[in-house]
Amino acid sequence: MENDIDVQLDERSSSTRTTASGQITIRRDAVMDDLTAAFSDPTVTNCRLSFCMFQPHGEVEYEQGVNLDFKDVLDLFWPEFISTMTRGNGLKIPILRGDFxxxxWEGVGRIICKGWKDLNYFPKMLAPAFMETAVYGKTTVDTKEAFLQWIPEAEREVLEAALHEFPTDTAELDDIFRRYRCRTPPTEQNLPRLLTAFGHVEFVQRSYYAAMTMKPVLKSVFGQFSREEFLALYDNPRE
Structure with a gap:
């Protein structure tokens, strides 16, 4: 990166930080790959960045030296990331891939941190239970309720109805339990506990590698928040 140095004062810190500037080149048809590769560099979080976008056929979309807004880059990055690297009906949970x-994952963490530090941009489409785990190591979120928000609507309706009044015919419940590889037959007594366990498996266990890989990066920025303050970002964050 270029050696254009100045000193920036972080609003939440009494210390100063040296900030270099640099340009990141990304391809419009490979924004996620190019941006996560660029943000795999630990120094990028404290840099003033500009972006140069290339079309798939190689033409420069924006002239060299003209900044492409970071918010615009994030608006391209997150839909691609959500569609290719997460799953879930409403709330999204990262999936693991051999080529990622x-x-x-550290790059994704730095993109989240940079978006927050520069723009107060927070990806609230990522499930609170996952993000809380990725910052603090575990979650205090009600994973039963989170699971019910995460699954398809048809499954949610069946499960919520069963929680309200347990059915005499459990065929639909049995089908759902088989889909989630649960061999324990659902009963009126164990259903809430099993749904809590389903949520923990989906939100914590399956994505634990991603959460723990991003944790040192995310904690460096969001660790200064209490859990309550962090989860409050989901109420009305600026995006």
Whole structure:
């Protein structure tokens, strides 16, 4: 990166930070790959960045030296990331892929941190239970309620009806439990506990590698918040 140095004062810190500037080149048809690769560099979070966008056929979309807004880059990055690297009906949970290694997950963490520090941009489409785990190591979120928000609407209606009044015919419940590989037959007594366990598996266990890989990066920025303050970002964050 270029050696254009100045000193920036972080609003939540009494210390100063040296900030270099640099340009990141990304392809419009590979924004996620290019941005996570660029953000695998630990120094990028404290840099003033500009972006150069290339069309798929190689033409420069914006002239060299003209800034492409970081917010616009994030607006391209997050839909691609959500569609290719997460799952879930409403709330989104990251999936693990063999070609998305530790440095890429660290890059995602730095993109989240940079978006927050520069723009107060927070990806509230990522499930609170996952993000709280990725910052603090575990979650205090009600995973039963989170699970009910995460699953398809048809499954949610069946489960919520069963929680309200347990059915005499459990065929639909049995089908749902088989889909989530649960061998314990649902009963009126164990249904709430099993749904809590389903939520913990989906929100914490399956994505634990991604959460723990991003944790040192995310904690460096969001660790200064209490859990309550952090989860409050989901109420009305600026995006």
């Amino acid at each position: 290694d530790r440095s890429r």
